[in-house]
Amino acid sequence: MADLDDRRIVLGVTGGVAAYKAAELTRLLVKAGAAVDVVMTEAAGHFVAPTTFQALSGRPVASGLWDSGPRGMAHIDLSRGADAVLVAPATADFIAKLAHGFADDLLSTLCLARDCPLLVAPAMNRQMWENPATRRNAAQLGADGIVILGPASGEQACGEVGEGRMLEAAELCEELVAFLQPRILAGRRVLLTAGPTFEALDPVRGITNSSSGRMGFALARACREAGAVVTLVAGPVALPTPRGVVRKDVVSALDMRREVMAAVDGHDIFIGVAAVADYRPVESRPHKIKKGSGNMTLELAANPDILAEVAARPVRPFCVGFAAESQNLDEYAQGKRQAKRLPLVVGNLVQHGLGGETNQVCLYDDHGVHPVPPGDKLSVARAIVTHIAGMLS
Ligand code: CTP
Numbered sequence: 001m002a003d004l005d006d007r008r009i010v011l012g013v014t015g016g017v018a019a020y021k022a023a024e025l026t027r028l029l030v031k032a033g034a035a036v037d038v039v040m041t042e043a044a045g046h047f048v049a050p051t052t053f054q055a056l057s058g059r060p061v062a063s064g065l066w067d068s069g070p071r072g073m074a075h076i077d078l079s080r081g082a083d084a085v086l087v088a089p090a091t092a093d094f095i096a097k098l099a100h101g102f103a104d105d106l107l108s109t110l111c112l113a114r115d116c117p118l119l120v121a122p123a124m125n126r127q128m129w130e131n132p133a134t135r136r137n138a139a140q141l142g143a144d145g146i147v148i149l150g151p152a153s154g155e156q157a158c159g160e161v162g163e164g165r166m167l168e169a170a171e172l173c174e175e176l177v178a179f180l181q182p183r184i185l186a187g188r189r190v191l192l193t194a195g196p197t198f199e200a201l202d203p204v205r206g207i208t209n210s211s212s213g214r215m216g217f218a219l220a221r222a223c224r225e226a227g228a229v230v231t232l233v234a235g236p237v238a239l240p241t242p243r244g245v246v247r248k249d250v251v252s253a254l255d256m257r258r259e260v261m262a263a264v265d266g267h268d269i270f271i272g273v274a275a276v277a278d279y280r281p282v283e284s285r286p287h288k289i290k291k292g293s294g295n296m297t298l299e300l301a302a303n304p305d306i307l308a309e310v311a312a313r314p315v316r317p318f319c320v321g322f323a324a325e326s327q328n329l330d331e332y333a334q335g336k337r338q339a340k341r342l343p344l345v346v347g348n349l350v351q352h353g354l355g356g357e358t359n360q361v362c363l364y365d366d367h368g369v370h371p372v373p374p375g376d377k378l379s380v381a382r383a384i385v386t387h388i389a390g391m392l393s
Contacts, residue, residue, distance in 0.1 A: 001379070002033030003177045009034045010078055010114075012087035012107045013053070014094040015043020016166070017157040018123035022088055023048055024169035026056040032173060037078055039063065039107045041094070065106045074106055079114035086176055087111070088149075089123030089166045092134050098146065099137035119147040119179065121172055126162025149175045174243055178225040181382070184389035186227030191267040191317070192220050193260060193274035193306065195235035197253045201298070202285040209275050213237030214377050215322075215359060216273035220245045222381035223269075226389065231267070233259045235274055253277050253303040260306050269388065270317040272307035275324065279303060308340045318392060320384075323347040323364075333364045343391060346384055363387050 009029055013022045022038075029036045038053040040063040050061040062074050079085060087094065087107070094108070098120070103109040111118055120141065128134055129151060138148060150167040167175070194216020200206040213234060220232040221242035230245045233256055241247040248263070250256045253276045264270060279300035311319040321342045323333040326349070333347030345364040360374035363384065372383045 002031075003378075004029060004180070005033035007034045007083045007180065008081060009036050009176070010082045010085040010110070011036050011038045011053075011057075012085060012090075012111070013038060013040045013044040013048070014087060014089055014091045014107065015041055015046060016089040016091045016123045017047060018089035018166035019044050019047035021166055021169050023052050023056060025088060025172055026053055028169055028173040029176070030057060032177065035059065037062070037082070039078060039110065041105055041107050043091075062106055065109060075103075075109040075113045079110045079116060082114070082116050083180060084117045084119060084176065085111060085114050086119045086121070086172070088121035088172055090120040092122075092124045092128045092131070092137075095120065095122060095134065095137045095141065099140040099144075117145075117147065117179070119149055119176065121149045121166050122151045122164070123166035124151075124164045125156060125158055126160055126164040129162075129164035147179065171243060178221075178243070181222075181225040183227035184393075185223055185269075185385065188223075188228045188268045188392075189266060190220075190223045190228045190230045190269040190271065191233070191260065191263055192216055192223070192230070192271045193233045193235075193256055193276070194220065195237040195239075196275050197235045197256055197277045197303075198251050199253065199277045199280035199303075200251075200284040201281050202287065202289045204288055207277055207279070207281065207300075208236070209277065211235070211237075211275035212356075213239050214357070215381070216271075217242060218377040218381035219271060219273055219384060222378065222385045223271075225382070226385050228269070231263055233263070233274075235276075253280060253306070257304050257306045257309070260310065264310055264313070264317065267317045269320070269392075270307070270310050271320040271322075272310075273322050274306075276306060277303055305340070307342070311340050311342055318343060318388070320388065321345045324350045326350055329362070330364075330369060333362070337364050344388065365391065 036057040038061045053061045097108045103112045152165045153163045154165050195213030196209045196211040198206045198208045217239050220230050224230045224244045232245050232247045248259050282299040282301045307321050319342045323336045325332045329347050329349050333345045337345040346361050348361040359377050359380045361372050363370040
């Protein structure tokens with residue numbers, strides 16, 4: 001199932017140069033399964049033609065207050081039954097209108113008449129964004145329960161650099177998907193580990209494993225979508241940080257342990273997803289090891305078990321472990337749960353190594369084994385989060 005299946009989104013486009021990004025946003029929302037009704041202001045039409053949005057959404061585009069709908073009440077008809085109205089880009093002028101409740105065109109009227117959540121993505125020159133009038137208006141939107149997404153900082157169309165750029169289409173799509181998830185971890189603080197660790201042998205070599213970090217990153221995203229404050233301690237991986245997640249990058253198991261122990265106080269949930277190396281070379285050589293004539297023996301020292309250490313603290317968070325096994329999954333997963341005194345272990349069979357796009361897991365708790373429907377890692381992550389939230393409630 002796609003993230004926005006069975007959802008209807010009204011996408012409002014106002015007159016800023018970032019309107020071109022709204023075309024890509026329309027495509028991404030449709031790709032995610034949403035029915036998208038685009039409503040443009042007259043000024044938006046100076047930047048992108050309605051035909052573009054009509055082609056991308058496969059639905060008629062509305063803009064005039066007087067020319068739309070069988071009942072002539074587009075401002076009501078469009079918002080009823082919608083899951084959200086997202087205005088992207090939202091100009092300073094449109095934000096001012098919303099703050100004051102003006103309704104002099106179709107988009108501002110439907111925003112006023114809506115019975116669903118409203119999200120806005122500001123896009124304007126940095127001075128306009130910093131102007132006290134805009135700040136006042138934006139604060140008013142916040143007070144009115146309107147969600148403000150961004151703006152980002154960076155290079156602007158006018159050539160200046162600063163805060164005011166609209167978020168990228170992919171970021172807005174991710175924010176909207178997150179907004180529509182149930183807030184089942186609201187008020188919780190979650191700490192996770194993810195990825196492999198790298199145990200250096202010398203400046204260019206080391207011991208690691210094939211963990212991609214995707215499952216841990218998907219879980220971090222799912223926890224944040226569920227309303228949690230999330231910190232992610234990540235081993236060496238090439239993945240973008242999920243939006244709204246605080247990320248700390250580490251290399252070795254000892255680094256990971258240090259970061260986790262420094263952060264763990266005050267967290268309600270700890271999820272150890274990382275494939276932490278159980279051993280590290282006793283000695284990491286300062287210079288490249290030279291080839292000898294015969295075999296070579298490496299001496300390895302045991303790494304601390306981060307999850308077991310967190311779970312053994314007198315005041316401990318709700319601890320979740322992962323068990324990736326190549327055989328005897330039930331036995332090993334339950335064994336790890338008992339040995340590390342964990343309320344929950346997520347187990348999966350890895351026959352072809354770590355790091356795929358999809359996953360098939362079982363959840364092990366006091367009540368037994370709960371298989372999760374196989375799927376992409378984000379949907380599996382959401383199912384794990386639902387189970388955790390159920391255990392905590
Ligand atoms: N883990 C950890 N620190 C370690 C080793 C493991 O925090 N040094 C955590 C992992 O993040 C995972 C769980 O413990 O949540 C189980 O890890 P796994 O590598 O599957 O098992 P081990 O306990 O290391 O046992 P074995 O390697 O023998 O299967």
